[in-house]
Amino acid sequence: MTHEHRPIVKKHEALILLISILVLGFLSYGAHAARPLGSVEVKFADRSTHGLAIIPASCPSDPHYPGECSGGGYAQGSYGGGGYAQGSYTSNPSCTPSASCLNGSTLQTISASCVVQTTACPTDWSCAAGACIPPAGPSVVSFAARLPTGQSFTSSGHLEAHPTLVRAGNSTNLYWNVTNVASCTVSSPNGDNFTCSGKTCSSGANGQVTKPLPQQTTYTLACTALSGATPSSLGETVKVTVVPTYQEQ
Amino acid sequence: MQILPPTKRGATALFAACLLLGGAVLFAPNWWRDRYEDVAFTLRPTAARALAYGARHFSARDTEGYDLARAEYFYRAAATIDPNAPYVFHQLARIEFLRGNFDTALTDIDLQIAMHGDSEPNAYYVRGLIEGYMGRYDDAVRDYGHFLSFDASDWAAMNDYAWVLLKAKRATEALVVTTRGLVQFPDNPWLLNSNAIALYELGHYEAAHDVAARAAAAAAEVTAAQWLRAYPGNDPRDAAAGITALQSGSAENMHMIEATIASSTIQ
Numbered sequence: 001m002t003h004e005h006r007p008i009v010k011k012h013e014a015l016i017l018l019i020s021i022l023v024l025g026f027l028s029y030g031a032h033a034a035r036p037l038g039s040v041e042v043k044f045a046d047r048s049t050h051g052l053a054i055i056p057a058s059c060p061s062d063p064h065y066p067g068e069c070s071g072g073g074y075a076q077g078s079y080g081g082g083g084y085a086q087g088s089y090t091s092n093p094s095c096t097p098s099a100s101c102l103n104g105s106t107l108q109t110i111s112a113s114c115v116v117q118t119t120a121c122p123t124d125w126s127c128a129a130g131a132c133i134p135p136a137g138p139s140v141v142s143f144a145a146r147l148p149t150g151q152s153f154t155s156s157g158h159l160e161a162h163p164t165l166v167r168a169g170n171s172t173n174l175y176w177n178v179t180n181v182a183s184c185t186v187s188s189p190n191g192d193n194f195t196c197s198g199k200t201c202s203s204g205a206n207g208q209v210t211k212p213l214p215q216q217t218t219y220t221l222a223c224t225a226l227s228g229a230t231p232s233s234l235g236e237t238v239k240v241t242v243v244p245t246y247q248e249q
Numbered sequence: 250m251q252i253l254p255p256t257k258r259g260a261t262a263l264f265a266a267c268l269l270l271g272g273a274v275l276f277a278p279n280w281w282r283d284r285y286e287d288v289a290f291t292l293r294p295t296a297a298r299a300l301a302y303g304a305r306h307f308s309a310r311d312t313e314g315y316d317l318a319r320a321e322y323f324y325r326a327a328a329t330i331d332p333n334a335p336y337v338f339h340q341l342a343r344i345e346f347l348r349g350n351f352d353t354a355l356t357d358i359d360l361q362i363a364m365h366g367d368s369e370p371n372a373y374y375v376r377g378l379i380e381g382y383m384g385r386y387d388d389a390v391r392d393y394g395h396f397l398s399f400d401a402s403d404w405a406a407m408n409d410y411a412w413v414l415l416k417a418k419r420a421t422e423a424l425v426v427t428t429r430g431l432v433q434f435p436d437n438p439w440l441l442n443s444n445a446i447a448l449y450e451l452g453h454y455e456a457a458h459d460v461a462a463r464a465a466a467a468a469a470e471v472t473a474a475q476w477l478r479a480y481p482g483n484d485p486r487d488a489a490a491g492i493t494a495l496q497s498g499s500a501e502n503m504h505m506i507e508a509t510i511a512s513s514t515i516q
Contacts, residue, residue: 016265039347040382041480042487043494048415052446052505053498056412057439058378059405060396061343062481063336063371064304069478070402093332095363102352110363114332116356 099130107132124199124226134228136180143177145205159186159221159236162207168214168242173207176221178234184223192219199226216241279313290326296334299327303340309477312485317344333364339372342379343482351383370399374406381413389413404434405479411443420450438467439479442499445506454510461503468492468499 045053059069095114102108107119107127121132140157147153147162157177166172174194178184184201186194186208194208201223210219216239223234286302303323306316321344328337342357358376365372377392393410400406407430414423427444434440441464448457473488480491 013261016262017268020265020268038487038490039483040349041347041483042491044382045494045498046381046412046416048446048450049418049420050450052449052502053442054412054415054446055439055442055495055498056378056381056409057405057479058409059479059481060371060374060400060403061378063339063369064308065481067400068481069405070400093364095360096366098359098363100359102355106352108356108359110360114360114364116360118356 101127101130103127122227125228134230135226137229137231138181138223138225138234139179140234141177141179143202143205145175145203145207148173148207148209159219159238161219161238161240164239165241165243166213168244169212171210171212172240173209174219174238175203175207176236177202178221178223180226180229181223181234182226184221186219186221188217188219190214190217210240213240213242282314283319290323294326294330296327296331296337299323299330300334300337303327307340307344307482309481309483309485309488315484315486317347317484320344335365336361336369336371338364339369339375342372342375346375346379346382347482351379354379355383367399370396373399374403374409377413378409381409381416384416386413386416390417390419402433404430404437404440408437408439408443411440411447415443415446415450420447423447424451436463436467438464438471438495438499441467442502445502449502449506449509454506454513458503458506458510461499461506464499465496465503468496471495 041058045055048054093114095110095112097110097112099107099109102118105121105125105127107121109117121127124135125132127133142157143155145153145155155175155177160175161172162175163172174186176186179200181199181201183195183197186192190211190213192210218237218239221236225232225234290298290302303320305311305314306323307320308315321341324337324340324344327334328341338357338361342354342361345354345357355376358372358379361369361372362376373392373396377389377396380389380392390410390413393406393413397403397406397410407426411423411427414420414426423443424447427440427447430437430440431444441460445457445461445464448460471492473492476488476492476495477483477485483491
């Protein structure tokens, strides 16, 4: 008579139990899997003018518990549910039209039919008080400059020539400084042409040296404003006089 | 080789199934609740049901059920089914705010207010909160002030109103509103802290220190339940970290005021 060794658990039974345990573990883990923790509120503290930590709360942000944050002390209050009013709602929403700025350059409007539209203000425009505001017009700004002799002076920012009286065949230095512009050009009939683009156009502290002047020459500064600005342009002129040279015969 | 009778194989399978089901119910009840929600909502997708399920997953009082993504899913479904559903954009705004998406939160709360205005005044409080976090303190002053016109006894609104008043360099008004709040809530650590800061900003250092010490003592007594009532949209598991931040902030303020008093004494 032989006695066969019988395993306590059959192979297929062990497999079923192993799979069951694995699935249980997965379900348990899955229920707690990767939930984001730590909202912006948890550790937030704003600083007062002198650096103390101001800590806001947000108790009444939840509309389900009316009166939760008032009357009877903050330590009290009911945990009663605040469900929603039952009944039918209309499916055609209506809104009070409004316009506001999401940030310094983005306008948000809400129409009477509750359509929300977010619009970027045009380039160089800004958003304020619920509207896109055009940029300011060209503006002349004084600056520290230097004459050809090395002497420092304060230029008004308007188109200036130093010197304004030159001998024939000599040059002069031109100075200018304009902001809130798209581009500027300083030119003359003798072929001088200085251009720049960008919100600020300037000759620089040392000015721009002209070509030798054979005769009286008028220089013209012409600037184009940023899109939508008023006025739309700026123009100035400066005249450089040439002293005649006398030759004895 | 002996073959097991069929009944024993069946018993093993049944045992495994019971183990599986029982364990799942015990250790992962929310998984089954979520699956029930999915089935129930699929069979009957109403705005009211979506709002209820959204609220279930957006409660600081339900540690296991809290799930911001799932709450958002149901609130967006509610908004799709019925944009007029009460507080739907309010809740979406709160979710985006908690995530730090302030521009999106502002869009949602602006829509909430445009649709429901003063009939759902908590929206003004939420908008003030968003604006405060964005640094738009003057706008926040306006909205907190408007909310307080509906509920002048709300301690958190008074505290937060004081916050943005302080940031807008209106410390005297911050002192008035926190003093009024402390009449009703004398042991509230948030109000005590803000009141101390207002006093300090106005140069009343000794009084500021007294109140700051009370604030630190009160903060040391805050429980998780109290913190979660003060911050109702947060994950319940964040309560400990939030309490620590409150306690360290109020203690730090007390020490800074002490240092100011000490340095002014030496001079």
